[in-house]
Amino acid sequence: MKYIDEFRDGALARNIAASIAGEVEAGLRYALMEFCGGHTHAISRYGIEDLLPAQVRMIHGPGCPVCVLPMGRIDAAIALAGRPEVTLCTYGDLLRVPGSKRQSLMKAKAAGADVRMVTSAADALGIAAAFPDRQVVFFAIGFETTTPPTAVVLKQAKARDLANFSVFCNHVLTPAAIGNILESPEVRQLGTVPLDGFIGPAHVSTVIGSRPYEYFAEEYQKPVVIAGFEPLDVLQAILMLVRQINQGRYDVENEFSRAVTRDGNRKAQALVAEVFELRPVFEWRGLGQVPYSGLAIKQAYAAWDAERRFAIAAASVPDHKGCDCGAILRGLKKPSDCKLFGNVCTPDNPIGSCMVSAEGACAAHWTYGRFRGAA
Amino acid sequence: MCLALPARVLELLADEQAMVELGGVTKQISVALVDDLAVGDYVIVHVGFALARLDPEEAAKTLALFAEMAAAS
Amino acid sequence: MKGPPLDFRNGMVDMSHGGGGRAMAQLVDELFIAAFDNDLLRQRNDQASFAVEAGRMVMTTDGYVISPLFFPGGDIGSLAVHGTINDVAMAGAVPLALSASFIIEEGLPLADLRRIVLSMAAASREAGVPVVTGDTKVVERGKGDGLFITTTGIGRVPPGITISGDLARPGDAILVSGSMGDHGVAVMSQRENLGFATDLKSDSAALHGLVAAMVAATPSIHCLRDPTRGGLASTLNELAHQSGVGMIIEETAIPLRAEVAGACELLGLDPLYVANEGKLIAILPEAEASRLLAVMRDHPLGREAAVIGRVVEDRHRFVQMQTAFGGRRIVDWLAGEQLPRIC
Structure with missing residues (x-):
């Protein structure tokens, strides 16, 4: 597959790894956070940590939209799906995510709720057009990558005046989360989370461009390298970060230049701005209430907003007591630090969201890497 | 996050749709988010939408950089 | 009447x-x-x-x-x-x-x-x-x-044949009879909600003819199993568990059609978990592997047969894979059913 296979070449990987090993300097620390779950997944799946010198430490960030969705929103979706008139459409990623009382959309479906898996927001719109007697709700999640498609279908729903379609919007913003981590006391004052550089998102950046990261690099004096999700992209980005740290630089560099520009996709940005507006505050699992970090549907599209149509109340539900997803999402803990990891909480029986998503730090470690800890 | 893949545009269709191909598999996607696509372009596809056009020159540059690394070590 | x-x-x-x-x-x-x-x-x-x-x-x-x-x-x-x-x-x-x-x-x-x-x-x-x-x-x-x-x-x-899932032993070779995931992807391509098309056909076939040729040539076969639901990965885990052994397989040795790889990339699935209906896994002492491989490749349903790995001692019974990229990772049991994902 063109533009995929070339970026998975193991021989080239060992060469880049050799450069990294050759260039790290004694006495310097290279604690690098990959913000995105896509990078976390690639690092685990391809065994990239095996190729890195001990001085380079990867810290998994909160960039997994399934993982950061708070339990209250899952509960709200399950409640929506339970209404007899509602057909709830959502991406496959969300079906197994546990809400409170160990409920999930999958279990709701087994109990009789009309829950449909879609692979595109456009499919949810299609279902609404095909079943005019059903209230079809699209349970939308995702970062800036996944938001523009939702904007497109909202515009189409309005243009076609599809009265039985609505969107339960849970779209969130990457820069707000990065800012939250950099501002956290663990990073700023306490230093309990060492952070010397960031691997910036791949596909989010195709939409928002590399410009939004310039503020972080400047304000917090941390280098950022935007990288693709293939393993060679990740290794190359690590090498670029090592070089910046060696030279004391903190620039925004773009390894994923084949798809990311400084300005991003302006058409997509304009569409999103037309349909969505900032919420003053939105809850993230692990990060808590983060100001201006989520999107709501604008007044002009209020008729297609499921939160308004079904009067969904914002409810904050605490996570399972023993679950360390929050600390793991903030980089404070590793999956193996959680006492539920691997005994109570496994992909077959997930307690926290980090064990559900293929990109969650716990699922990635359990699925691909747990032999490393086994004696 | 965000599973997205480079796919080649096979055909541009009505209503801002296009047929794309990846490894012998074809899929109809929306191109509402990317202007001025041509058959043969590679696009990054996410949840059934093209998000960006892939720049073949930049891809070649990145690959050349990897190769340089190979030569240096 | x-x-x-x-x-x-x-x-x-x-x-x-x-x-x-x-x-x-x-x-x-x-x-x-x-x-x-x-x-x-x-x-x-x-x-x-x-x-x-x-x-x-x-x-x-x-x-x-x-x-x-x-x-x-x-x-x-x-x-x-x-x-x-x-x-x-x-x-x-x-x-x-x-x-x-x-x-x-x-x-x-x-x-x-x-x-x-x-x-x-x-x-x-x-x-x-x-x-x-x-x-x-x-x-x-x-x-x-x-x-x-x-x-x-x-x-x-037939007399003299003892084949069972608990007989894999360290030192055995692991073979498959052909490309993985064809059936599952062919069926998925027909499901409207997944929205992709391919010329791929299911591999559905009766394998008893192939098996007869195999057991005649190498009666020492320890295990045979067809990797249907849950695919190669789940079936290898079953066998490792039953036999109380570990396994190490080579990603580059596993036969995989481009269409299966492409569809799996698109849907966010792992082809090792996708169903087959006309393929088998064979495990037997390493010394006999090349003879068995030749017999399989002589049969129309085993043309693309390959040795994909070996059985090792491992009290954790892990199935591990040497990736094409050069790292090593676990190939786990399937959790629930494999769902297409967007992230």
Whole structure:
């Protein structure tokens, strides 16, 4: 597959790894956070940590939209799906995510709720057009990558005046989360989370461009390298970060230049701005209430907003007591630090969201890497 | 996050749709988010939408950089 | 007294076809007995009675539920024959006979039912394994998914052959008979909600001929299993667990078609968990592996056979994979069912 296979070449990987090993300097620390779950997944799946010198430490960030969705929103979706008139459409990623009382959309479906898996927001719109007697709700999640498609279908729903379609919007913003981590006391004052550089998102950046990261690099004096999700992209980005740290630089560099520009996709940005507006505050699992970090549907599209149509109340539900997803999402803990990891909480029986998503730090470690800890 | 893949545009269709191909598999996607696509372009596809056009020159540059690394070590 | 013949063009199955009366007898006569035609079935008894040679017998049963009923490379009927023959064959046994039970949802077009039964009969004839007894039930509309088929198979194990999932030993080689994931991707390509197309066909096939050649050449085979639901990864984990061993496989050695790789990339699936219906895994002492590989490659259903890994000692019973990229990772059991994902 063109533009995929070339970026998975193991021989080239060992060469880049050799450069990294050759260039790290004694006495310097290279604690690098990959913000995105896509990078976390690639690092685990391809065994990239095996190729890195001990001085380079990867810290998994909160960039997994399934993982950061708070339990209250899952509960709200399950409640929506339970209404007899509602057909709830959502991406496959969300079906197994546990809400409170160990409920999930999958279990709701087994109990009789009309829950449909879609692979595109456009499919949810299609279902609404095909079943005019059903209230079809699209349970939308995702970062800036996944938001523009939702904007497109909202515009189409309005243009076609599809009265039985609505969107339960849970779209969130990457820069707000990065800012939250950099501002956290663990990073700023306490230093309990060492952070010397960031691997910036791949596909989010195709939409928002590399410009939004310039503020972080400047304000917090941390280098950022935007990288693709293939393993060679990740290794190359690590090498670029090592070089910046060696030279004391903190620039925004773009390894994923084949798809990311400084300005991003302006058409997509304009569409999103037309349909969505900032919420003053939105809850993230692990990060808590983060100001201006989520999107709501604008007044002009209020008729297609499921939160308004079904009067969904914002409810904050605490996570399972023993679950360390929050600390793991903030980089404070590793999956193996959680006492539920691997005994109570496994992909077959997930307690926290980090064990559900293929990109969650716990699922990635359990699925691909747990032999490393086994004696 | 965000599973997205480079796919080649096979055909541009009505209503801002296009047929794309990846490894012998074809899929109809929306191109509402990317202007001025041509058959043969590679696009990054996410949840059934093209998000960006892939720049073949930049891809070649990145690959050349990897190769340089190979030569240096 | 005989009514008009069944309308295989426009008719559909209704409750009377399962009611035990004349309509049911007509369906059995005009469709099932006509299609599967053999001496035992023609006796019209509630059971088939036949003599078998002395020896060790195997018996297996499997229910077939699949949506859609027709897919590129097969349908639920051919699948119900191949799948059960394969389960018999994976003991190294020679399949002798099948039974078939049909649970039909009211409203299924008779044309569809006929197409499925004819395809099933053709598969049974081609395999040389007759359907010797059967049953038909009809359930009300909404209480079935068109058609469910359950087939039971019996077979006889040749003397001197002992094949079982708990016999893998450290030092054994692991082989597969061909490319992985073809069936699952071919079926998924027919599901509207996944929205992709491919020319790929299901690999659905009866493997007893291949198995006969294999056990004749290397009677020392320890394990055989067809990696159906859950794919290669889940089946290897089952075998590792049963045998109390670990396994290490090589990603680059696993045969995989470009279309399967492409579809899996698009949907966010791992091809190692995608179903096969005409492939097998064989485990045997390493010293015999090249002989077995040659025999498999000589058979039409094993042309792309490959040695993909080896059995190792491991009290954790991990199945690990050396990746094409050069790292190593676990190949775990499938958690729940594999769902397409966006992140």
